[in-house]
Amino acid sequence: MKVLSLQIKEIALQGGAHLAGITSVERLADSPPSGNAETLMPGARSVISFAIALDKNRTTSFLEKRDWKSHCIDRKATVQRLYSIGDILVQSLESLGYRAVNVNINNNYLPEKGAADITEMTEFHPEFSHRYAGVAAGLGRLGWSGNLMTPEYGALVELGSVITDAVLDEDPLCEQNPCDGCKMCATVCPVGMIHPGESQTVRIAGITETISRKQPNTCCWIGCTGYEGLSTRGDWSNWSPYRLAAPLPENKPELDALCISLQKSDPQMQDGDNAFEDYRKTVFDPEWLYYTVCGFCRSVCMKDRTERLENRKSIHHSGTAALAPDGHHVKAGKNSIKVSTSFGLEVVINPSDFTDINRILPSRGKNPLDREVLRELREYRSADKEFQELT
Numbered sequence: 001m002k003v004l005s006l007q008i009k010e011i012a013l014q015g016g017a018h019l020a021g022i023t024s025v026e027r028l029a030d031s032p033p034s035g036n037a038e039t040l041m042p043g044a045r046s047v048i049s050f051a052i053a054l055d056k057n058r059t060t061s062f063l064e065k066r067d068w069k070s071h072c073i074d075r076k077a078t079v080q081r082l083y084s085i086g087d088i089l090v091q092s093l094e095s096l097g098y099r100a101v102n103v104n105i106n107n108n109y110l111p112e113k114g115a116a117d118i119t120e121m122t123e124f125h126p127e128f129s130h131r132y133a134g135v136a137a138g139l140g141r142l143g144w145s146g147n148l149m150t151p152e153y154g155a156l157v158e159l160g161s162v163i164t165d166a167v168l169d170e171d172p173l174c175e176q177n178p179c180d181g182c183k184m185c186a187t188v189c190p191v192g193m194i195h196p197g198e199s200q201t202v203r204i205a206g207i208t209e210t211i212s213r214k215q216p217n218t219c220c221w222i223g224c225t226g227y228e229g230l231s232t233r234g235d236w237s238n239w240s241p242y243r244l245a246a247p248l249p250e251n252k253p254e255l256d257a258l259c260i261s262l263q264k265s266d267p268q269m270q271d272g273d274n275a276f277e278d279y280r281k282t283v284f285d286p287e288w289l290y291y292t293v294c295g296f297c298r299s300v301c302m303k304d305r306t307e308r309l310e311n312r313k314s315i316h317h318s319g320t321a322a323l324a325p326d327g328h329h330v331k332a333g334k335n336s337i338k339v340s341t342s343f344g345l346e347v348v349i350n351p352s353d354f355t356d357i358n359r360i361l362p363s364r365g366k367n368p369l370d371r372e373v374l375r376e377l378r379e380y381r382s383a384d385k386e387f388q389e390l391t
C-alpha cells in the first residue's frame with residue numbers, strides 16, 4: 001500500500017492542502033472517544049489528515065482589530081477547500097473499491113444524554129476529532145491551548161480528515177512538540193478558558209500530551225460564539241460587540257445553564273437553515289457570512305515565538321469591538337456605549353453611527369443575532385429615543 005498511500009497524500013497536496021499525513025485506526029485506539037473513527041465508519045482502517053494554513057496577514061489584521069471580515073472570508077474559503085479536498089480523496093478511494101467518509105469540518109458533535117438539540121449541549125465533543133487525527137498522522141502535536149500545533153505553521157491551520165477502510169501506510173509521529181510553553185494562548189482568551197499554570201494530560205497515539213486545564217467547554221462556547229467578548233481585564237475584547245451583564249459564573253452547572261439560556265434566545269438557533277443543521281451546505285452558501293469573532297488562542301499561536309509575542313501585544317492593544325448599523329463589527333470609539341437587548345446581552349455601539357435611522361440596515365447575509373439586535377435598535381430610534389448608556 002506504499003504507492004497508494006503516497007498517491008493519496010499527493011492528491012491532498014495537489015488539491016491545495018499544505019500538509020497531509022496518514023494514521024492507522026489502531027494508533028488512535030488510546031485516544032479519547034472523539035478519536036474513534038468507527039463512530040463514523042464501522043470497519044474503518046485508516047485516516048488521512050490534511051491541513052491548510054490560514055492567511056497570516058489577514059489574521060494579523062484581525063488580531064489588531066484593523067479588519068474583521070477578511071479573516072472571516074479566508075476561513076470560509078479555507079473550509080470550502082478542505083471539503084473539496086476531502087471529496088476528491090473519497091472519490092479516489094471509492095474508485096478503487098474502498099469505502100471512505102469526508103468528515104465534517106465543524107459543528108458535528110457526539111450526542112449528549114438529555115440534550116434535545118445543539119442549544120442544550122454542554123460538552124461539544126466532536127464526532128471525530130481532526131486534532132487527534134492530526135497528532136496520530138504526524139502533522140503536529142497538541143499545544144498548551146489544546147489546538148494542533150504544526151512545526152511549519154504553528155496552530156494557524158484548518159484541518160480536514162477522511163476515514164477509509166483502505167489499509168494505508170501510517171506516517172511517523174511528530175517527535176518534537178512545537179509548543180514552547182509561551183502561554184500566549186492563555187493570555188489572549190477573553191473568557192479565561194485556558195489556565196496559564198495548571199495542566200491535564202491527553203493520551204493520543206501512544207503520546208501523553210500535557211495541555212492546560214480548561215474551563216468547561218461552555219466557557220469557550222460563550223466566548224467564541226461571541227455572547228461575551230470583553231476580556232476580564234476590561235480594556236480589550238475579541239470581535240464580539242456583546243457583553244453579559246455579570247461576570248461569568250465559576251462553576252460548571254451555572255456556566256452550562258447560562259450557555260443553554262443564551263443559545264435558546266439566540267436568533268441564529270431559531271433559523272431553520274443554521275450552520276448547526278448542515279454545516280457543509282451552509283459553508284457553500286455564497287450569501288452566508290462566516291461569522292468568527294474569536295479563535296484568538298489559535299490565531300495568536302504562529303510558528304515563531306516573536307510572532308506570538310507580537311500577536312499578544314496586538315490583541316492587548318486592539319481595544320474593543322462595537323456593532324455598526326450595517327451589521328459590520330468595528331472598533332469601539334471612546335464614547336461607545338452599551339445598550340440592553342432582549343437576548344440576555346448588552347450590545348456595544350458607537351452612538352454617532354446611529355444618529356440617522358436610515359443607516360440601520362438589517363439585511364440578508366448578516367449574522368442573525370446582529371440582524372435582530374439592529375432591528376431592535378431601529379425600533380428604538382424610530383420611537384425617537386436617544387440611546388441610554390447602561391453603565
Ligand code: SF4
Pocket residue numbers: 143144145146149155178179180181182183184185186300301308
Ligand atoms: S501560544 Fe505558546 S503555549 Fe500556547 S499553544 Fe502556542 S506555543 Fe504553546
Ligand code: SF4
Pocket residue numbers: 188189190191192193194219220221222223224294295296297298
Ligand atoms: S476560541 Fe476564544 S473563547 Fe475559545 S478558548 Fe480560544 S480564545 Fe478562548
